[in-house]
Amino acid sequence: MGNFSKKIEKFWEIFYEHNGYTKVLTGLENTLYIAIVGLAIGIIIGTLIAIVKVLPKYKRIARILDGICTFYVGLFRGTPVVVQLLVAYYVALPLLGINMPALNVCVLVFGLNSGAYVSEIMRSGILSVDPGQMEAGRAVGLSYRVTMMKIVVPQAIKNILPTLGNEFIALIKETSVVSFVGAADLYVAFNYIGSNSYEFMVPYLVMAIIYIVLVMIAALLIRLMERSLRKSDRRN
């Protein structure tokens, strides 16, 4: 036990006195940044793909778009996100001659990746909306697109909010691989503390606790949001 308190002392020395905590804060910020902006991008891409997927297929353009979306979803769901990160950072962007900070690459890749997952969630959300809603919109002379965006998608999003929350939690966890391309997340921060104190037990333990707390807070927020939505259902 004396051994363990010495470890904690060492950790505290680097964490507090040598400003390790600023790195932790940066890491936390980056993790949340990637997860939040990634999910936002994912929702936009996922909604577009989902709409293509539920589009009536008698026009050729709809079938072509459908093919492209199927390929996209297959690509991003069929490969590990680490591989996507590495390929984007070390293969795709250099080939295109684009120079981009690692953090932005991560946001982009996680956005594209979560777009593939969100598209499936959103598709089932759209299908769960009563077809009568689309019919009523079309019957008053609104176009398919306007009815979709103003009537069907908002109801679909409400239906899938809990599932989207789970996707957000999954994203928070998955961001723990961004150090592969040199983005500074929690792992980088605690690894720094560990290497400088020659002691890894406490830093990684604290890291695990931070992840757990993050996920618990996210889950709590989702539950609150769900409850307020349900309340508005009743009141109105």
Added chain:
Amino acid sequence: MIDVIDLKKNYGNLEVLKGITTTIKKGEKIVVIGPSGSGKSTFLRCLNCMEDPTSGAVIFEGVNIADMKVDINIHRRRMGMVFQQFNLFNNKTVIENIMLAPVSVGLQELRTAKIKNFFTRVKNVFTPNKKALIPVNASKAKIKAEAKENALRLLKRIGLEEKANVYPSTLSGGQKQRIAIIRALAMNPKVILFDEPTSALDPEMVGEVLDLIRQLADEGMTMVIVTHEMGFAKEVATRVLFMDEGRILEENTPAEIFSNPQNPRTKEFLSKVL
């Protein structure tokens, strides 16, 4: 107003409408009756092309709207439709339900006019014979205000103005259906299509909905009503169509068709439901 010419509709191999020809004149109240599965709903839904006819024509105000090349949205705005299941927009308040289409269409027309005027202006710079601009006397705010005023007027008419800002989930079936009817009215339609508007209602709410439909009928609205309410049909119809197996087997005034049906299938059907 609507000319239906040899209208056919297939679902895969199933022939649901087998050639329907009829004319609906301004001010007529057509009631469509017939056994379940005879194609009444399909016929009604082909009138505003919610279902695309397999063949035949639906001429509405001189345009064959069954032609896939016409912009159906423009013509549908002149044809209201009321559904058995009400289909109010769940994510919109009552007043938003009524205002959505008028505002959205108004804004779209405004946008189109502005874009056209922009190009006319650019062209006028380079050509000697100047073209006139489309007069734009609306603004976003004005369109919204007018739609709101109209919506409130309609709500007042059915005595539900205090429900303007609630969501449909808190309304009774009868209230929902009456709001669905004024939502259709908000677009100033030339004709309203009703598909069993009272079938999903509790019996005590049927009356209020039929009363509203009757009022519209008295004001001269053209309507096509699919219904199982034979009493109501007798009372408001100017003409009754009896459909069976995808065909109109008999059409006549309600007095004639109910008291003196000619076709044996009509007789059989009426003996069951009357």
